[in-house]
Amino acid sequence: MKLKLYGAMLSPFVRKVRIMLALKKVDYDIDIKVSPLGVPEGYEKIHPLKKIPALAIDDGDRELALADSSAIAGFLEKLQPSPSFYPTNPLDYGQALWLEEYGDTFIAQNCTFGIFGNVFFSWARGETYDPEKVKMAFQRMEEVIAYIEPILGDRDWLVGEGMSIADIGVISHFFNVEHAGYRLTEADSPSLYALKKRIEEHPEIAPLLAEERIVIQKLKFESPDLTTLRH
Ligand SMILES: N[C@@H](CCC(=O)N[C@@H](CS)C(=O)NCC(=O)O)C(=O)O
Incomplete structure (x- = not known):
């Protein structure tokens, strides 16, 4: 194949x-x-x-x-069914699909397009990003954190006992936020921060993120400090 x-x-x-x-x-x-x-x-x-x-x-x-x-x-x-990214329990399966969808839509709209898209594509076009739009996207990110944090609670993964499509679909956008210039902190959201860390330190995933950072370096994109727009 x-x-x-x-x-x-x-x-x-x-x-x-x-x-x-x-x-x-x-x-x-x-x-x-x-x-x-x-x-x-x-x-x-x-x-x-x-x-x-x-x-x-x-x-x-x-x-x-x-x-x-x-x-x-x-x-x-x-x-390739193993390892599986889709829980077998019907409720867990449904929740994993929903959280992936939430990632693909609301989180994407704000974290990826609203923060990363604004900053990175403005830079790519030789323009400066609109700080007000980024500020608004950060406010929407708060809504994401408020929704996800209690689902995650003190568990390692969003749904079930292992990494699922929900974890990947949600966390993926926070790597774009980071590429744009804001790294999620423990103070932002202890459980989301821990999930992101768990995923970024995964031995099979860390090299993929390293490749992405090389792409950014090669493009000579220097991410601005977005901390002041965060609050
Ligand atoms: N729901 C789609 C979203 C794909 C998507 O929006 N990709 C962006 C890049 S991150 C894109 O290709 N944008 C170009 C466009 O919208 O014309 C998926 O999960 O594949």
Whole structure:
């Protein structure tokens, strides 16, 4: 089976998929040139919305292009069930799907697009970011923390006993906040901070984040200090 992932490494949705591929030890090629800043001619045949990630699959008999990180994640789970990212208990399963969706929508909207998107893409366009928009996004981040913190409580993972798609789908966006210039602290949210640390220190995940930091260094993007916009 040949797999080719399309998408720049700084995307939280590409990160979700790369984490699953790494933990499930599935081999793949990656085209990191496809990004929100530009997609190659014909990319709409792979992803009709021209977004990232997309996954081209060739199993010898059939070729298929999958769009959307959640669809790709579901495919990877069936392809390589171990380790599993989807709880078996129906309630846990439902909650994991919801939290992934919450990550893909509200958290993405504010943490990734509102904070990282504003700062990074303004920089990429040679413009300065709008601090008011970033400030507002930080306020929305507070809502995320207020919702997630009690779900997590003093447990290691959001749902069930191990890392699930919920943990990856939620935390992925906080790495974008960090790339933008704000690192979540224990004071912000003790349980979310601990979850992020657990994920970033995971031996299979740490190298992926190191690769992302190299991308940022190569781009010569210097993240501003966003601390003053946080409160
Ligand atoms: N729900 C989608 C979201 C994908 C998405 O919004 N990706 C962004 C990059 S982080 C993108 O490609 N944006 C370009 C665009 O919207 O044209 C998924 O989970 O794959």
